[in-house]
Each structure stands twice: as structure tokens, then as C-alpha cells.
Amino acid sequence: MITPHNIKIADYNYDLPKEKIALFPCDKRENAKLLIYENQQIKEDIFAHIANHLPNDSALIFNNTRVIHARLLLRKSTGAVIEVFCLKPVSPTPLHDEAFNVRGSCEWECFIGNNKRFKDTITATFPCGGDQMTLKVEKLTMLDNSAFLVRFSWMPEYLTFAQILESVGRIPLPPYIKREANPEDSNRYQTVYASEKGSVAAPTAGLHFTSDLLKTLKEKQIPMEYITLHVGAGTFKPVSESYIIHHAMHEETLFFHKKSIEHLLSLLNKRIIGVGTTTVRSLESLYWIGVKMERAKKQNKEIGNDCLTIDQWEVYEDLQNYIVTPENALQNILHYLKEHRLDGLYASTYLMIVPGAYQMKICKGIITNFHQPQSTLLLLISAFVGEKWKEIYTYALSHQFRFLSYGDVCLFV
Template sequence: MKLSDFKYNLPEKLIAQYPSEKRDKSRLMVLDRETQKIEDKIFSDVVDYINPGDCLVINETKVFPARLMGTKDKTDAKVEIFLLRELENGLWEVLVKPARKVRVGNRLSIGNELVCDVIDNTVSGGRVVRFRYDGDFFEIVERLGQSPLPPYVKREPEPLDKERYQTVYARVRGAVAAPTAGLHFTEDILKKLRKKGVKIVPVVLHLGLGSFRPVVVEDLSRHKMDSEYYEISEESAEIINTTMKEGGKIVAVGTSTVRALETQVTSEGWVKPEKGWTDKFIYPPYEFKIVDRLITNFHLPASTLLMMVCAFAGRDFIFKAYRRAIKEKYRFYSYGDAMLIL
């Protein structure tokens, strides 16, 4: 399939700029692949579709406030520094704005607590910087940084974003973008699922800015995904594999969870405990080895996330659902409504 096969027109007013008033009161579109039936529900209804003995796999990554505002030494020119990933202690790959004014050799100051020296350029247009500071780096960043909202949220971060652009089960710091399918879950929903006999199993995949990077090649086989760090523990792998052996369904919360699960699969079709980097790109046609059900949001046209969802449910069925979502005025993207694919 080609890039142009995944384009559609979305009215800008349907791009959610704020989260729903309550996490679990977002709308939920339920797609049944077997019957090709589509239902309109509320997210709290998701409990009805996950059965005793099933396994709900969540991504425990935690978004940190990766957007820092600094100044160039000597000129005091304002610079935005966006933390992408730590290469080693104190050494980071970052994006800077305005990029043309930040060169190797420049020194940038963020408040009175952080200084960084620009030491290299990256092939993707970023910079490599070395930070100098006293104390705990992430504690300083928590104080000085802003929530890294997606580019299609056309407003400045607000205090509510620190809570709402984070899942209730976020635990392992490292993401610069939220696993947005998980934003709809509440402690109450998780409690009801556990009481019902559903196993809730964590994995980790730290989402980077690649989540928003556009695909620019028409031939999808030529697209290269950004690498993202992931972890699947021995305990999580064992529970997932036992669920599969016993006939339970593996319900993945979000495309990031799918990437983690589908990256390391044994020749017998089991999940391997693993930690490392994945650049797995899932697009049609693709045979899913682990995931039986998928909870996700409504994605950007021609995005790798939409391509994965089309691989899971079929392009025609997904595009039928998206046309319905537009007609029924569902809210799209990170702060938008949810979809459950059975």
C-alpha cells in the first residue's frame, strides 16, 4: 500500500484541544472485525468488552516535561530546547528552536540551575548537548520544564496538562509524548477489570517525537521509524504467554503497547522478555502474532499510527469508521475520543 492510501480530510474543529471533563467520559467507538459492526459507546463501557481470563496490557511510560525555555549566553536570545533522549549521563539529544541560531560551541542557560553546551549536530537536524547542573537533573527539569503537548494542540501548556497528559498508571519516566489510548483509564475502571478477573500487565515503551514525524515517502517500505526504548519484564511475558495458552485475549492499550509486544516474538509465537530499542513499523499487510484486541485513539491522516490500526482491522473498515466518526463529531487525536477494535 502507498502513503496516499491513508490520507483523509478532517475538519480542524474536530481536533481536541483539551481533554474531556472526565477521563472515562470520552466517547468510545467499538468495531467488531468479525461482524463488521460499529457501535457508539462511552469509554467506561469498555469493561463490558473485556472478559475474565483476558489480559489488558498497558504502557507504564511516564511523560516528563521535556520542553525547556532558555537563552543563549552573550546575546540573551530566547531558545526552546526539547529533550529527546539521554545518550549518557548529562549528554542529551535535543531539538532546538530557532535551529539556525544554535550552533556547535554555543552555551545555553535555562533559569539559574541548568547550563548546556552544544557539542554536535545530529543527522535529523537536532543537537547533542552536555548539561551542567547541581543536584538531580530530573528534579530540576520537573521544576523548569513544560508538558510537551503535540504540535496540533494549538495552545500553550496549562496546569491541567501535567495531570491529564499522563496516564493514571504512569510509572517509568522517559516519554516525551503520552501513550494517549491510556489517558481514558481511571483507577475505578482498572479496579472493575481486576474484580472481573482480567489480568492487567505492564510493559514500557518510551514514546519519542517520532510519534508525530510525518511519513514523506509514497513507498511505505522506504519509511524508517525512529527507535524507541522498550522493556518487557519476565513476569509480564509469562502472564501474557499463559493467557494465550489458556485461550484468553490479549488486549493492547495503545499502538505503543502493540509495538512493544510485536517486536520480540519467538518462532513459536510467544512474547520474549526483553529490553532494548525498537524501530518496528507495522503497516498493511501485517500478521499480528500477539495482540487480539486494540484500544486506540483516532489518528492523523497518513500517520504510522493510522497505518498500524489499518493493518489490524483492515483499511476499508477503519476508513468507514473514521467517516462515521467525522459525521458524528467524535474528537480526534491525543486528547480526543477512543476506539476499541474487537
């Protein structure tokens, strides 16, 4: 029996030549090459024709997170450059939708580059709209994950932190794109439907959609829905342990509007296709939140905050003992929202989806880019297609497909 304990990451390795990594997006979003894997067969097209390859009963779910200008390059009076990489808000609120409207000062969890030279508060002046803005950045304490708690304060105080980042920060391209971000990246490393600020990496499968293509899908009466998972820097963290059971998965923040969950409930008779691995993790985590609520009910316990976090391995352990349909799981969540008079669900997930041991509960297909060797994202893909991932990736490498964030795209149904 396959369990997370006996999966070796070396079994999910392949040779990815540097020249196969796309450093820039293709000329038009919809012109990316499309690899279709269906009924054990591989075929090719371009993404502009995606609607022709979707099964008739498809429903598409998108992640509408928006990439923030998370990289701040600050120059000290000595000339040393300190990079501050904003990860997630801490104070006065940990909620992304509120954190960007904070004025005057705030504290964030950040990575720091050239940390040894960052000892004293850094003060710098930047143009911000029609104003001159003075920004102070202070390193407070080191956190458990090699990140730091950093305080930002600025004048004039009426500026929001969103305005600060837009003026001072840069788009954080993935580490395997070996170049500096340019002005075009602010547009192209962002989905056309991105609306909820908070990610430090794009949900890249969505980069191929255009407004016209979304209109075409709507005209074909393909149902669509939007959820939010803010992608963290941990998405690029390589698996360095021999066995994946020893790899620590990163936390990511989720938000589902109540109306979105109601719509998802009505779509469960469809073939739900997640646009990107982040959407798959979100939907599968949502199911397990409903299962944890079911467990709390059966144990006559209140549904507490522990039900709103999915730990890395718990879905392979105790939660497996609870047989809950996707319908009942979503109904549990809707009942919780109604009982607490909430318009939406905030949650977090560490869920690691691994091949052989995990069975998809909500997602029946995925649109996704090609992923790095020995990555948790490749493990998730293998959970969909099994050992066939090797054949698919070998085909792509030999047929001029481009890989990773700015690369081409797959449809697995």
C-alpha cells in the first residue's frame, strides 16, 4: 500500500535543460502550446482552442488571487542593498484584504536578503503618486521559518500599504527565471481576472486566459467560479528530504465567498476542473474542512478554529475514518457560515497531495503548467495521472514545449 511514508522524491525527478525554462511569456497569452491528456492519449493544440477540448459537463474553478509587488530593494546610507520580501501580514491584521488598506504603519513576515547588513532602521524617500513618501523599515525579530518580523512605517500617513508596495515594490518573479522583472511583467505575471491582493507568486495556469477567451467559455455555457488562495513563497521550496514524509509543507491562506460555496455545491454533478494546482489544493482543502466539521459534530464538540486549518498529513490519518460526501462536506460549511452569520470562509491549508495515497474528492481535472523536478507540485500532478506523468513530460520535452511559470500548459481530464 502506498502511503506518504514510503514515497521517495527521487522517483519524481527528470532532466530539465535550462533552455526549456521559459524566461519570458509567449507573444500572446492564448498562443501558449496546449498538451491534452485524455483517455491515456496525448495530443497537442494551442490554448486559444481550450474550449474545444473541455468535456461537455465541465465546470472551471479559478484562483483570483493577485500578485503583490512583494520585493523591496532598499539602499542603506553605506550603499549596501537590502532586499525585503513581504510574505504575509501580521499586525494590525493578518487578513490580506484588510492589511493592504492599513495606513501609517504595519508589521509583516518577510524574508530578508543581505540580512547581516540590516542592523539599523532603514529610512528612504520615494515618489508615490504625486507625493514624496518617506518609508522606514525596521527588523524586529527572527521567526521560526527563517523569516523576520518587519515593521514598516511611512509618511504621509494617509497612504495605504497597498500604495506603498505599488510604488516601491517589484513583481517577485520565480527564482528559476534568471533575470530582473521588467515593466511588462507587472501585466503578464498576473491573470486577467486577478482581484484579491495577497500572492507572492502567480497561479500560472491562469496566465493563459484572456478576457475574450473567458467570454467564449461563458457563451459555450461552461460554468465558472472564483475562489482565493494566496500563493506563498513556499511553493518554490524544493523537497530536500529523501522521503516526502519529512518535508514540511508551507501554509497558504484561503478565502471562499458563501455564494461561491453555494455555487460549488450546485456544480458537484459536473466535471470540476481546477485551473492550476493552487485551485486544486483549495477545493480539496475545502472538502476536508467540511469533514473536520462533521467530525466535530459526531464528537459533540464545538466547531473551533482548528477545523479551519488543514494540516499536512491529517487527511491520510484520522480523517480517513470519516466517510463524508462532497455534498455533505460543503453543506456543513454553509451551515457553519449561516450559524455564525458570515459571508465567507477564511481558512488555511498545509495539505500535501501525493500520488497513490490521495484520492481527489472534488476536482476531476486540472489545467496546469509544467512543474519543476522533485517538487510538491509534480507530486500533485502524479496524483491525477499516476506514473503517466513521465510519459507526458518526456513527450513535452521532445516536442518543444516550454516549462515552468511562463511556459506552456496541460489539460488533464
